[in-house]
Amino acid sequence: MVVYIIMAIIAYCIGSVNFSVIFSKKFAGFDVREKGSGNAGTTNMLRSVGKKAAAITLVCDILKGVVSIGIAILLGNIPDINKELLVQIAGVAVILGHTFPVFFGFKGGKGVATSLGVLLLSNWQIGLICLVFALVLMILTRMVSVGSCAAAVLFPILTLFINEHYTVLTEGKSGNVYFIYSVILAVIVLFNHRSNIKRILNGTENKVSFKK
Numbered sequence: 001m002v003v004y005i006i007m008a009i010i011a012y013c014i015g016s017v018n019f020s021v022i023f024s025k026k027f028a029g030f031d032v033r034e035k036g037s038g039n040a041g042t043t044n045m046l047r048s049v050g051k052k053a054a055a056i057t058l059v060c061d062i063l064k065g066v067v068s069i070g071i072a073i074l075l076g077n078i079p080d081i082n083k084e085l086l087v088q089i090a091g092v093a094v095i096l097g098h099t100f101p102v103f104f105g106f107k108g109g110k111g112v113a114t115s116l117g118v119l120l121l122s123n124w125q126i127g128l129i130c131l132v133f134a135l136v137l138m139i140l141t142r143m144v145s146v147g148s149c150a151a152a153v154l155f156p157i158l159t160l161f162i163n164e165h166y167t168v169l170t171e172g173k174s175g176n177v178y179f180i181y182s183v184i185l186a187v188i189v190l191f192n193h194r195s196n197i198k199r200i201l202n203g204t205e206n207k208v209s210f211k212k
Contacts (some may be wrong), residue, residue: 003081004089011068011090015097015114018104019060020045027053033107040101041109043144043208058113061098065117068094073121073168083168088181091118095188110192112148115185119155122178125165126158142207145196152189156182 020040024032028049033040035048042061046054072090076083095115101108120127133154134147141147159182163175190197199205 003075003078004086007072007075007086008089008093010071011093012097013102014064014068015094015099016101016103016108017064018098018101018108019057020109021104023053023057023060024049037206039109040104040107042113046208061109061113062117062120064098065091065094065114065119066121067117069118069121069167076168083170084173084177087122087168088178091122091181092184092188094118095185099188099192110148111189112152115152115189118185121167123162123166123175126155126162129158130154138208143200143205144208145193145205146200149190149193149197152186156186158182 018040020032020042024030024035024045032044032048036044037047038044042054042058045057068090069087072087073083075081076086095111095118097108098111098114099108100106116127116131119130130151134151136147137150138144138147156179159175159178161175163169166175166178169175169177196205
């Protein structure tokens with residue numbers, strides 16, 4: 001039990017390091033949460049600060065997920081530890097940390113980039129499928145939120161059919177052991193995009209230009 005609690009705390013603290021706020025203050029002299037959509041994420045960084053800061057933020061946010069799952073994999077070598085559960089705790093905790101960062105007043109981002117890092121290290125095949133699916137929808141609709149939400153919904157579906165390429169999967173188990181976990185992550189991402197979903201339905205969601 002202690003190992004699971006320690007993993008949750010470590011992952012949450014990693015997620016709570018909000019690079020959007022750090023880099024917006026460094027590169028532009030203001031808190032990105034005070035500009036644009038008010039979200040501490042890559043899209044708002046792109047609109048409010050610029051491409052360079054947005055790219056760096058994206059990479060760092062993805063790495064938060066990668067590092068957290070990596071630590072869980074290492075701690076999974078401790079005897080009598082449920083490795084799959086430890087990975088799932090790390091994944092949920094790091095995304096909650098990103099969304100509600102203890103170091104930045106519990107006002108963070110929407111968890112998409114960090115979720116991508118979690119997916120890629122948990123199962124690279126599922127991660128890549130979700131990434132490509134999201135990018136295609138983003139290009140077609142010019143709405144980042146559409147791709148993000150659709151990929152979040154796709155993740156649980158994939159766990160029902162894919163049983164290979166999991167970094168941690170005990171012999172004899174199927175990818176179904178990650179289903180409830182994937183639903184939780186999807187719910188978190190969709191909850192964080194609730195205002196975007198409302199605007200999508202109303203036809204007022206902001207679009208991005210790929211020509212700039």
